[in-house]
Amino acid sequence: MEILRTENLSKIYESGQEKVEALKDVSISIKKGEFVAVVGPSGSGKSTLLHLLGGLDRPTEGRVFVDGVDIYTMKEEKLAIFRRRQVGFIFQFYNLVPVLTAEENITLPLMLDGKKVDKSYFDEVINLLGLKDRKNHFPSQLSGGQQQRTSIGRAIIYKPAVVLADEPTGNLDSKTSKEVIDLLRLSVARYQQTLIMITHEMSIAEQADRIIRIEDGRVVKNEVVR
Numbered sequence: 001m002e003i004l005r006t007e008n009l010s011k012i013y014e015s016g017q018e019k020v021e022a023l024k025d026v027s028i029s030i031k032k033g034e035f036v037a038v039v040g041p042s043g044s045g046k047s048t049l050l051h052l053l054g055g056l057d058r059p060t061e062g063r064v065f066v067d068g069v070d071i072y073t074m075k076e077e078k079l080a081i082f083r084r085r086q087v088g089f090i091f092q093f094y095n096l097v098p099v100l101t102a103e104e105n106i107t108l109p110l111m112l113d114g115k116k117v118d119k120s121y122f123d124e125v126i127n128l129l130g131l132k133d134r135k136n137h138f139p140s141q142l143s144g145g146q147q148q149r150t151s152i153g154r155a156i157i158y159k160p161a162v163v164l165a166d167e168p169t170g171n172l173d174s175k176t177s178k179e180v181i182d183l184l185r186l187s188v189a190r191y192q193q194t195l196i197m198i199t200h201e202m203s204i205a206e207q208a209d210r211i212i213r214i215e216d217g218r219v220v221k222n223e224v225v226r
Contacts, residue, residue, distance in 0.1 A: 003032040003161055003194045004053065009062035011048050011217075022048040024217040026062070030210075032161075035185060035195045037208035045217040046198045047166055053196065054164045055083045067161045084109050088155030088163040088193075090184075092170040094147045096139040096154075102146070103135040106153035113158075122157070128187060129153050145176035149183065156187055163188060165197040169204065181207065 011023040023045045030036055038046050051057040052064060055071050064071050066086055071079060089095075096105045106125070107117050126132050129149045139147055148168060155163050165184065169177035181204055188195040197208070205211050206225065213221035 001032045002029055003034075003067055004028075004030040004196075005065045006053070007063045007065075009049075009052060009064065010060050011045075011052060011057070012060045021217050023052065023059075026214075026217075026219055028212065028219065028222060030194060030196065032194055033188070033192050034210060035188065035208045036197070036210045036212060037205035038196060038198045038212045038214065039200070039202070039205050040214035044214045046214055048217075049214065050164050050166055050196065050198055053162070054087045054089060055079050056089075081113070084113060085158055086161050088158065088160040090148075090151050090155045090163065090165040090168045092167040094139070094144075094151045096147055096150060098139050101136050101138055102131055102142065102150045102153075105139070105150050106135075106157050108154060109158050121159075125153050125157060128190070129183065143176075144172055145179060148172065148176075148180050152180070152183060152187065156191060156193065159191060160193065162194045162196065165195065167198055167200065169199070169201070177201075177204070 006026055006028050009023060009026040013020045013022055026049065038049065040046050052059050058072055069082070071082060074082060097108065100108065107122065110117055126135055129152065131146065131149055131153070134142060134146055142150065169180055172180060184195060185207070199205050209226050210224050211221065212219055
């Protein structure tokens with residue numbers, strides 16, 4: 001079952017008289033439950049693609065469908081709500097709120113929506129993350145791996161259809177990186193989510209169901225590997 005599709009997606013950034021084609025005519029289809037790795041050299045358009053898939057930036061041309069919804073037909077306020085409910089984001093630099101505890105950071109998307117936290121589901125997530133004993137700690141009191149686990153919790157707490165991860169292991173040592181990838185694979189499998197991850201590490205990409213390679217803003221490889 002298809003969960004995400006792009007049609008002729010392009011993005012041009014303009015600076016004065018200069019135009020940069022960050023993404024050029026990208027059409028892809030991704031199934032529910034897939035783990036997709038996006039690879040390519042620096043500046044190839046990987047992050048631009050991820051931002052467009054998640055509604056963080058608007059394309060110059062083309063369309064993005066998430067769970068059948070053409071997201072860029074929405075006005076900004078409605079798109080922000082859709083993003084919060086249907087797309088989970090994980091970044092290299094965690095992006096946690098320093099004055100909130102791990103528990104509060106995880107449940108932040110629900111609080112922003114005025115939703116009550118499902119305690120049984122939260123307990124399931126916090127146990128999956130291995131943060132039960134750290135949930136009342138602030139980000140400054142957590143290790144890098146624990147902070148990234150917290151950001152994973154925040155990404156999945158709303159049970160989104162799609163989880164987008166931009167170099168989620170970029171600041172972690174190899175042991176912690178493996179733990180984070182194993183955790184991501186487990187969480188998306190358990191909750192039947194789709195994971196799309198940018199990575200520069202081929203050892204991680206090769207664990208995915210599919211590898212998409214981007215060069216100069218174009219998809220040059222879109223291959224099912226398992």
